[in-house]
Amino acid sequence: MPASKSGQTDAYSLILDAIDGGTFRPGDRLVESELAERFNVSRTPIREALQRLETQSLLAREGRSLIVASLDHNQTSELYVVRSELEALAARLAARHATPEEVRVLREMVLTDDALVDDPTALSRNNRRFHRQIHLASHNRYLVQQLDLVYRSMALMARTSLAAEGRGLIAQAEHAKIVDMIEARDEAGADEALRSHISVAFVTRLKQEAAQLEREG
């Protein structure tokens, strides 16, 4: 029987979401026939999806089969270096090119988040939206594309509880500062504000990793 219902998204998105949502964890082996059964399609679309994900380095080959890629500590650092640079560029370009309407949307996102400091899940989702809005405000399609890739790879990093205590409030202040700089058309300031924001996020992640290692042994 064909794929059945209507709201059916394609296999690619399904697998991507499963990785993103933690259903498939780094190191897991993905077997075509299993996925085909799970998502109720034939192996063909699954194969295509897997190859696309492999192209983006979200999956890696181990022997002949595919596993969810994982990032060791070094790769995580490398990823943050690149992310930092690209996000800073996006901020700089946003300060130069954002329309007043885009700035206003950013501003409102920050205000909305003020009401959510106690809801880590919602904050995390909004955080991603906030950053994406900055990317778009750069008006550089290539940059947006590259940053998409970065964010996807970030899903592979060792999973950490997404909001360390207190991070919410601090991040809020950082976000507000970023919007200020963009609104003021201060390119260097926006660049710096974003770099420092990412840096704090990286430090937070490292601390969480360290704590996790301790728990595990």
Added chain:
Amino acid sequence: MPASKSGQTDAYSLILDAIDGGTFRPGDRLVESELAERFNVSRTPIREALQRLETQSLLAREGRSLIVASLDHNQTSELYVVRSELEALAARLAARHATPEEVRVLREMVLTDDALVDDPTALSRNNRRFHRQIHLASHNRYLVQQLDLVYRSMALMARTSLAAEGRGLIAQAEHAKIVDMIEARDEAGADEALRSHISVAFVTRLKQEAAQLEREG
């Protein structure tokens, strides 16, 4: 009959090379059955290859079928902005992390090219190798991957005779300067040298585009 001989590379590389080599030009429509026949495989591997290329934005959808993506002037500019930033980052990291052996390889590449100033094709090939060597010397796998993507997209830019007259010699000097900076561990200097190198290359391309537009009417 199966794919026949031995030296057979996969469909993905075949199509990629064809785009890179100009056999398929931006705007060309790629029909699965045609490609299957041309490369003497079935439609399945072709389909997979096409989807992978689409994921990298080397192909775009037009209605239901796939065409080779093309970059308008704006996109070209956007691409150069990102490229500039990433290459500069690579140079900075190379200045920090390159091993003496890697520096030596870079140095030798520049010297070798001195003998080739009259062979644009060879120069162009070596140019790409030179830059890739810098990327690798950054010792940042993510950066290497992102830059790979950038270089692939560059194949989509309006085709220009790859070496404008005189560009060979100038580029040689620029390359030498870059290596100097990396060898001296001067991160800011390497960053700046690479930015300026890319900038000159971009200017050259713009001039060629302008000349071409004039020729065409």
Added chain:
DNA sequence: CAGTGGCGGTCTGCATGCATTTTCCGGGGC
């Protein structure tokens, strides 16, 4: 004469069968 409806061809997308290869497991030998 113009507009519309139907019809054929073509291409994409998915399913499935088949061959090849790898991997895993067990038994036997050293």
Added chain:
DNA sequence: GCCCCGGAAAATGCATGCAGACCGCCACTG
């Protein structure tokens, strides 16, 4: 007790059949 080898099961990779959608063309009608 450990290692090596052989066979079976499973998983990948490719080919091909089939259904559905879209495009263009032509005829038919108002």
